[in-house]
Amino acid sequence: MADLVSPLAPARFPDLPPVAGVAFHVFNTGLRYKGRSDLLVARFQPGTTAAGVFTRSLTRSAPVDWCRQALAEGEGQARLLVVNAGNANAFTGRRGVETVARTVAAGAQVFDCPASQVFLASTGTIGVALDDSRLTALFPQAAADAGPGAGWEEAARAIMTTDTFPKGATRTVPLDGVPVTVCGIAKGSGMIAPDMATMLAYVVTDAALPAPVLDALLREGVEDSFNAITVDSDTSTSDTLMLFATGQAPHAPVSDAGDPRLAGFREALFAVLTDLAQQVVKDGEGATRFVTVRVSGARTNQAARRIAFAIANSPLVKTAVAGADANWGRIVMAVGKSGEEADRDLLQVRVGGHLIAANGEAVPDYDEAPVAAHMQGRDILIEVDLGLDQGEARVWTCDLTHRYIDINADYRT
């Protein structure tokens, strides 16, 4: 079972070009995984800026607490990122905090930078003490490595836990006439699998952007990418998305996130974020179909989003999709439970672009054949028009299958 690859996985890892100003090193710590890398050390050139968004969980892990603190104290400067897979260092009490402190101190010393420029993430089993010496013992080796380092795919593989495929995405666009590259990797199968916490994503660009600009772009971009996906509505203790800008591209300075010269870059960044987020859904536990839920005609965009998530998180909708059943009754039910304004008699429901319910009832004699054919596919489109106003939203999810139960009912045993 562990060898299965999601049927929604891309055919292969995409070609990600190197990004000037960052070097990757990967290692096996011996902590949990054999025969694969489980530690990623990323070194950034001086002057690299950083921004991050993190889990809203109130029981978040010690590494997340540290990253938030470091970003604030260091004003978004970054020299080092350390990510280990196999142990999440979450719910490890006082010892978890001490583990983080020792790892940061070792990183700052070995790589000769302020502690506030060292970022960490740990993903894997919750509640087991992490032996940080297994990580820090490898730092000198990384520091001494003057070669080109590991590639993006190796980096992506080093942070995997229950993922069935490595996730990467890239775009290159001109910024002020100079080509800049955006590359990213992610891990996470399921919005979350708290035993094997976490959704992690790291995006690096060679653009030269001040930390406040990065932060604004990231917060804007996350809304319609990582904040628009759900597998099972559960939220990890460790979810982390960080964006680094090495500043190696020789474009003129940009000091405002609203600068029109950033239009292409913004689009490229958002495309990378969306691509990575969708890959996380496509590696959702047991997923066999990728589902796009579009809601329009709501009172506000916020209302549309809540309705879209009510549909996307409904176990009854997700099991219907698993069964290739265009079950609009469950979609209507999910709209009703969202708590947002809806008028039963104004709703329109489309599946695969085909109108199947309107005027408060099923469309009389709609042609079921193309709808049934659509439901047999890998990419499912559910559209709901509330018919009230202009609010709209789009979210992505996957179906709920037997394998989700297999994976999660049997994981620890």
Add this chain to the structure above:
Amino acid sequence: MADLVSPLAPARFPDLPPVAGVAFHVFNTGLRYKGRSDLLVARFQPGTTAAGVFTRSLTRSAPVDWCRQALAEGEGQARLLVVNAGNANAFTGRRGVETVARTVAAGAQVFDCPASQVFLASTGTIGVALDDSRLTALFPQAAADAGPGAGWEEAARAIMTTDTFPKGATRTVPLDGVPVTVCGIAKGSGMIAPDMATMLAYVVTDAALPAPVLDALLREGVEDSFNAITVDSDTSTSDTLMLFATGQAPHAPVSDAGDPRLAGFREALFAVLTDLAQQVVKDGEGATRFVTVRVSGARTNQAARRIAFAIANSPLVKTAVAGADANWGRIVMAVGKSGEEADRDLLQVRVGGHLIAANGEAVPDYDEAPVAAHMQGRDILIEVDLGLDQGEARVWTCDLTHRYIDINADYRT
């Protein structure tokens, strides 16, 4: 598969005594089910009072809309209740509203009462027009039946859809020195199965209570019974809970819900409501374990309830229970995602009464044997103490198993 009875079902239907002032009649309409009753007609003596609470869904069914309207217009007087199983008359547009109007008019005429004293519910498939003539054609036969009518178990069976067992509960207590009886029936397997909408529950007492008193008692009682259960977080278009008081018991008048003479009655009513609500969970689709989630030490009772539901609705917690895995990491995750105040390092988690996590980490060397034995049982107890304040809550749910997927992925096909 359809013949399986939930492993959580009681050994048999309890002995429910007749309640003076109500008579049941059951019929087969021929609409959907063969070889069983699918229509319940309940006639109440003049003077019967009524109260109801209904789904908060904004896409609720026409019968629900009617019941709310009738209770308001008729000031809580009831003479007739008509419930059919097999067709929910939900999302049936204008025709659904007309169906309700015709059924109410026929009931009022045949049973000689105001329309506002006729209550309806329909449960079953969504989105299919209901032929109300199949119901109303049987009204004269019910009206002509001067016998004792059907019993509680027959009534409970007539309203079943995907239920695997009929649900009933009763208590008898003195009210002002006079014995009064509270009997109730319910249907629903899953908090909801919107194709086969709905959770329905009807409770009848021979107590003599004004409608406002009934209403206050019902609203109070529903909070820790039907509003404290969840199977899959989904909410039906048709959920209905009604309470009728026939006034046949010869106790002195009670005009205030806070009257101390109601203490015993309140307790009996709440016990019946809780018993019925728990039976609905025990018939949850695919349920193999009944789960009680208790949260204490929260900032407020409301916060405790939200945390309890975050745990009870978490697919990861529910699959862990299915796998007999005392997975406290997932419980901590669910607390974190609830959005309510929690301190990772103050949390205590108990399973089966055994403390397994505290001080922000697993209890070192706790004895796993009794916890594992508890998780193998039918009744699972999960307790979380936030350690912050006095807020507490208790909710009930069931595990998430392969059969839930079987039932819901394959239902219509």
